[in-house]
Amino acid sequence: MDSIHFREKAQKEAAKHKQAVSQFKARENGIHFTCPICKAPNAFYKNLVLHMENKHPNAKIPSEAELAH
Numbered sequence: 001m002d003s004i005h006f007r008e009k010a011q012k013e014a015a016k017h018k019q020a021v022s023q024f025k026a027r028e029n030g031i032h033f034t035c036p037i038c039k040a041p042n043a044f045y046k047n048l049v050l051h052m053e054n055k056h057p058n059a060k061i062p063s064e065a066e067l068a069h
Ligand SMILES: [Zn+2]
Pocket: 035, 036, 037, 038, 039, 040, 051, 052, 055, 056
């Protein structure tokens, strides 16, 4: 009986771990905006705008639609 409980628990833990991994992968793939100048990755368009204002103040900032892919 104990071993059955243990196995159920282990399966639950494994499922939880799998979910966490896929969430991590989703976050990893959540980088949609890459700086066209230095290729720095940004998860959000507003971060990229800030990055470009700070690092490349003379560069034209592309629109969100131009960068999204
Ligand atoms: Zn840059």
